[in-house]
Amino acid sequence: MEKIEIIINDNGTITERTIKERNLKAEGEVLDALTADVTRKNHNVMQIPGWGMAHANVGLTDTIWSIPIDRIPLKARFRVINSVLVPMFASMTDLEMPVVWKAPKEVRLVFVVRTERNDDCVVVGGNWLFAFNKDNNGYRLPLPNLHDECSICTGEFDGTYDSAQECVIASLEQFNKSKWNSDLMTTVEQSQKFFRFKPTNETFDTLPIQAADWTTLCEKVSTATMDRVIL
Amino acid sequence: MKKITVEYGVDSINKQVGSGFTIGDLQEDDAIKGALGFGDNTKALINGIEQDRKTVIPDGATVRIETAANTKAVA
Numbered sequence: 001m002e003k004i005e006i007i008i009n010d011n012g013t014i015t016e017r018t019i020k021e022r023n024l025k026a027e028g029e030v031l032d033a034l035t036a037d038v039t040r041k042n043h044n045v046m047q048i049p050g051w052g053m054a055h056a057n058v059g060l061t062d063t064i065w066s067i068p069i070d071r072i073p074l075k076a077r078f079r080v081i082n083s084v085l086v087p088m089f090a091s092m093t094d095l096e097m098p099v100v101w102k103a104p105k106e107v108r109l110v111f112v113v114r115t116e117r118n119d120d121c122v123v124v125g126g127n128w129l130f131a132f133n134k135d136n137n138g139y140r141l142p143l144p145n146l147h148d149e150c151s152i153c154t155g156e157f158d159g160t161y162d163s164a165q166e167c168v169i170a171s172l173e174q175f176n177k178s179k180w181n182s183d184l185m186t187t188v189e190q191s192q193k194f195f196r197f198k199p200t201n202e203t204f205d206t207l208p209i210q211a212a213d214w215t216t217l218c219e220k221v222s223t224a225t226m227d228r229v230i231l
Numbered sequence: 232m233k234k235i236t237v238e239y240g241v242d243s244i245n246k247q248v249g250s251g252f253t254i255g256d257l258q259e260d261d262a263i264k265g266a267l268g269f270g271d272n273t274k275a276l277i278n279g280i281e282q283d284r285k286t287v288i289p290d291g292a293t294v295r296i297e298t299a300a301n302t303k304a305v306a
Contacts, residue, residue, distance in 0.1 A: 220268035
């Protein structure tokens with residue numbers, strides 16, 4: 001196909017530009033090279049029991065699974081300060097217990113799992129926890145066990161399975177039972193404003209975040225993995 | 232002077248900088264850090280390739296800032 005464009009230049013001269021197009025017979029490896037960085041987004045790929053739907057961002061070498069979650073299980077040490085239960089991640093003496101923090105709707109949490117196919121099995125390539133605001137900016141929550149780029153220090157667990165679904169389920173099980181210690185803690189002040197609970201007779205109710213804008217208690221992040229998250 | 236674009240997350244800014252402005256200068260520029268909200272632990276990419284701090288940013292370039300991984304603290 002041939003297309004002719006007539007261009008009127010700023011200085012009044014006229015240029016003719018001829019554009020020729022033809023389809024190339026590209027081999028597979030050429031297409032692979034050209035599409036190496038291209039990923040494909042698929043919503044609602046599989047159901048994760050107890051958590052909800054997982055979305056997939058499929059690349060040539062890996063898949064990034066995004067699971068929107070509405071809670072964070074916090075197995076950590078806590079203390080009651082002014083009638084409010086707050087985490088004491090670095091403490092060695094306060095009572096350790098499992099408390100579930102329920103995210104307010106303005107904090108959009110996404111648990112992320114990267115899986116890679118390895119011969120006849122699928123391997124967990126990492127876990128991340130991101131919080132997004134209404135403008136789709138990503139943030140690192142004021143939690144220990146989270147690296148600066150929001151990857152989770154999960155501790156050791158078996159990351160080799162027959163399917164990606166098993167990898168995602170195993171990652172969430174590890175997330176559910178892991179202890180939150182102070183390994184990557186910078187300051188507990190933000191954590192205690194973010195994760196607050198009201199002790200009741202039988203359980204602990206999540207209290208509102210103690211800040212007009214929750215993102216002020218977090219650190220804004222931007223990573224290649226985050227760019228592939230599906231909200 | 233030259234014009235560059237800096238991206239961090241879904242936010243971006245355009246900025247006029249001096250001709251010798253480097254990646255390191257960008258990563259330490261408090262005004263840009265404040266505007267885009269990135270901290271000290273970052274890496275910078277141009278066209279998807281991570282850049283050295285000493286690299287002079289070309290005129291018209293788009294620099295993507297990403298949060299770098301940190302290492303586990305020693306107890």
